[in-house]
Amino acid sequence: xxxxxxxxxxxxxxxxxxxxxxxDRIIPARFMKCITFDDLGQYAFxxxxxxxxxxxxxxxxxxxxxxxILISGSNFGCGSSREHAPQALYHWGxxxxxxxxxxxxxxxxxxxxxxxxxxxxxxxxxxxxxxENPTKEILIDIENKKISIEEKSFNFEIxxxxxxxxxxxxxxxxxxxxxxxxxxxxLEESLKx
Amino acid sequence: xxxxxxxxxxxxxxxxxxxxxxxxxxFIDLQFLHEVTSPQAFGMLRxxxxxxxxxxxxxxxxxxxxxxxxxxxxxxxxLAEKMIAEIEKNCKENNIKYFGTDTGEQxxxxxxGPERGLTQPGMIIVCGDSHTATHGAFGSLAFxxxxxxxRNVLATQTLAFNPLKIRRINVEGKLKKGVYAKDVILHxxxxxxxxxxxxxxxxxxxxxxxxxxxxxxxxxxxxSIEGGARIGYINPDxxxxxxxxxRDYAPKGQDWEKAVAKWESFASGNDAVYDxxxxxxxxxxxxMLTWGITPEQAIAIDENIPERNAQTAEALDYxxxxxxxxxxxxxxxxxxxxxxxxxRLSDFEEIAxxxxxxxxxxxxxxxxxxxxxxxxREAEKLGLDKIFIEAGFEWREGGxxxxxxxxxxxxIGDQLCASTSNRNFKGRQGSPxxxxxxMSPLTAAATALTGKISDPLEIF
Numbered sequence: 104x105x106x107x108x109x110x111x112x113x114x115x116x117x118x119x120x121x122x123x124x125x126x127d128r129i130i131p132a133r134f135m136k137c138i139t140f141d142d143l144g145q146y147a148f149x150x151x152x153x154x155x156x157x158x159x160x161x162x163x164x165x166x167x168x169x170x171x172i173l174i175s176g177s178n179f180g181c182g183s184s185r186e187h188a189p190q191a192l193y194h195w196g197x198x199x200x201x202x203x204x205x206x207x208x209x210x211x212x213x214x215x216x217x218x219x220x221x222x223x224x225x226x227x228x229x230x231x232x233x234x235e236n237p238t239k240e241i242l243i244d245i246e247n248k249k250i251s252i253e254e255k256s257f258n259f260e261i262x263x264x265x266x267x268x269x270x271x272x273x274x275x276x277x278x279x280x281x282x283x284x285x286x287x288x289x290l291e292e293s294l295k296x
Numbered sequence: 297x298x299x300x301x302x303x304x305x306x307x308x309x310x311x312x313x314x315x316x317x318x319x320x321x322x323f324i325d326l327q328f329l330h331e332v333t334s335p336q337a338f339g340m341l342r343x344x345x346x347x348x349x350x351x352x353x354x355x356x357x358x359x360x361x362x363x364x365x366x367x368x369x370x371x372x373x374x375l376a377e378k379m380i381a382e383i384e385k386n387c388k389e390n391n392i393k394y395f396g397t398d399t400g401e402q403x404x405x406x407x408x409g410p411e412r413g414l415t416q417p418g419m420i421i422v423c424g425d426s427h428t429a430t431h432g433a434f435g436s437l438a439f440x441x442x443x444x445x446x447r448n449v450l451a452t453q454t455l456a457f458n459p460l461k462i463r464r465i466n467v468e469g470k471l472k473k474g475v476y477a478k479d480v481i482l483h484x485x486x487x488x489x490x491x492x493x494x495x496x497x498x499x500x501x502x503x504x505x506x507x508x509x510x511x512x513x514x515x516x517x518x519x520s521i522e523g524g525a526r527i528g529y530i531n532p533d534x535x536x537x538x539x540x541x542x543r544d545y546a547p548k549g550q551d552w553e554k555a556v557a558k559w560e561s562f563a564s565g566n567d568a569v570y571d572x573x574x575x576x577x578x579x580x581x582x583x584m585l586t587w588g589i590t591p592e593q594a595i596a597i598d599e600n601i602p603e604r605n606a607q608t609a610e611a612l613d614y615x616x617x618x619x620x621x622x623x624x625x626x627x628x629x630x631x632x633x634x635x636x637x638x639x640r641l642s643d644f645e646e647i648a649x650x651x652x653x654x655x656x657x658x659x660x661x662x663x664x665x666x667x668x669x670x671x672x673r674e675a676e677k678l679g680l681d682k683i684f685i686e687a688g689f690e691w692r693e694g695g696x697x698x699x700x701x702x703x704x705x706x707x708i709g710d711q712l713c714a715s716t717s718n719r720n721f722k723g724r725q726g727s728p729x730x731x732x733x734x735m736s737p738l739t740a741a742a743t744a745l746t747g748k749i750s751d752p753l754e755i756f
Contacts, residue, residue: 121610123490123491123590125590125719125721125722127700127719127721127722127723127724128721128722128723131723131728132360132700132701132702132724132726133701133702133726135332135702136361136373136375136376136378136379136702137375138335138336138339138378138379138382139335139336139339140336140443150722150723150728155728155729177491178490178491178494178524181490181491181524181590182426182521182522182719182721183425183426183440183700183719184333184424184425184426184428184440184441184442184521185332185333185424185442186333186336186424186442186443186444187333187443189442204491204494206491206494206524207494207495207524207526208426208439208440208441208442208521208526211441211442211445212442212444212445215442215444215445216444262458263318264317264318264319264458267317267318268317268319271316271317273316273317275444276315276317276319276448276456277344277444277447277448277451277452279315279316279317279321279456280315280321280448280451280452280454280455280456281346281451281452283312283313283321283452283454284452286312286313287312287323287349287452287453287454290310290312290323291323291350291453294309294310294323294325296547296551296554296555296558
């Protein structure tokens with residue numbers, strides 16, 4: 104199974120304001136009554152995009168429909184482990200997320216789908232700039248841990264294992280895991296009473 | 297890095313190998329499956345033409361979507377019916393043990409694992425559910441995973457993972473009357489924050505924790521993720537072994553002694569080194585309430601709601617609460633007692649003692665939802681169902697119910713709910729404007745009787 108090597112990501116940004124944005128907010132539980140992820144895109148952030156009467160609230164995601172890089176605050180993706188959350192964002196069209204920090208399960212779920220989670224203390228600075236200049240293209244360079252928007256540039260940190268998984272095209276580890284059948288069998292035996 | 301902790305010992309004994317990308321491939325002893333986060337994983341297996349590698353290390357049930365008022369099939373909600381049919385089919389096709397609604401063993405996945413004796417010390421346990429840390433109460437490493445990882449475990453019984461730092465949280469002393477495990481964990485989350493645990497596993501210990509029952513320990517570990525910690529655990533001891541003895545899947549006969557000796561060996565050593573240590577005095581903990589939209593936005597019941605500022609405004613507006621005023625006395629609409637946090641027999645036994653012969657306030661709705669069919673049976677054997685029903689509570693079948701409202705139990709409009717569940721996020725309980733105040737079962741029971749947020753010590 105060969106996966107795309109994810110090294111440079113280009114796209115316009117969209118700022119979803121707030122800290123501690125949880126996965127119930129990203130995809131309300133009532134939309135998880137499904138057996139595939141394919142239709143989830145339309146429900147991303149549903150309850151902040153629409154009011155009780157299903158009228159649009161002109162959420163930034165709708166105002167900047169073609170944006171593919173989501174920018175937010177700290178502890179993004181906290182709460183439930185539902186992969187429905189990154190899947191909804193992916194099917195909406197999001198291909199990378201820049202935030203001050205990420206909740207761990209969400210971070211891992213995104214990485215496995217090939218959505219890089221870019222943590223930087225300057226996320227708010229980037230967000231403010233993008234709000235004023237929504238048509239400017241953002242370039243995320245995973246290999247060199249750098250975000251560029253025209254002449255501006257920002258550094259970010261990313262765990263080395265994640266950086267390598269993305270640029271080597273091994274962000275979904277299933278193929279690597281399947282290679283160890285014999286070792287797994289031996290260990291499984293050794294763990295029995 | 298931490299040394300000679302339970303985490304280190306279990307981790308080291310479960311390493312398959314170091315992967316090319318630097319991650320560790322670890323063996324998973326046990327995976328629990330439920331209907332919401334597993335169907336896509338089975339779908340992916342089919343697409344990749346992969347088989348379930350170790351069917352006997354996977355166990356399934358149905359909890360999130362189940363209508364707790366009526367288990368009769370087909371369910372009224374066709375989407376719920378479709379999801380239960382899917383997990384039944386997947387388990388049958390793949391020879392996975394399924395605790396269905398007709399077995400008497402169905403319930404919330406984090407309640408039935410321990411109940412059946414499947415959850416054991418020294419194990420690595422996963423589930424596509426963030427409250428999997430509940431199982432850490434038994435001295436296991438248990439954590440929530442996404443659906444692609446559920447697929448990985450089905451296909452290989454392993455995961456790619458990175459080691460965690462370990463924070464020891466000592467709670468010492470005797471809890472005051474009216475203060476419960478739920479108050480302890482809400483106190484801890486308030487202290488350390490909802491993102492304080494990122495990168496950490498939490499080891500809970502100290503005399504307060506040592507003296508807790510397994511049910512109470514599960515309540516503590518359950519909410520580790522609300523503090524940002526992916527896992528939370530308590531070292532196994534005699535309380536753990538006594539709980540497990542003679543349960544369905546616990547080792548029997550000679551194997552029992554062998555198992556206990558092995559389990560004891562996993563406990564953190566006296567010379568264990570931690571990445572961080574936090575000390576908490578039990579006497580400082582009071583009945584807790586959340587006032588906002590994250591579990592760290594909590595106060596003791598005798599405190600005022602914080603003042604309005606840039607950090608509190610969003611939560612105050614959403615919750616429609618006034619700053620700098622007491623939360624005690626606030627009128628509520630609904631009381632929900634249940635969930636994987638507080639849906640166990642001892643939760644119901646404790647509150648039944650206090651509400652016996654009393655009535656809930658007029659105009660409110662109150663639900664008591666057992667976490668499993670076994671909890672329900674045992675409670676009914678003790679006559680607790682009658683006490684609740686006579687007091688005006690609804691008494692239900694086992695399931696997640698109003699904790700996350702993927703079923704018929706939901707808040708309506710901006711209803712305010714006194715809830716023993718684990719999350720007070722915006723919209724969590726089913727209505728986009730619904731409001732949740734988290735608390736212990738006894739505080740919820742006191743609140744049900746008065747219709748207003750109430751201090752159990754003043755009511756009972």
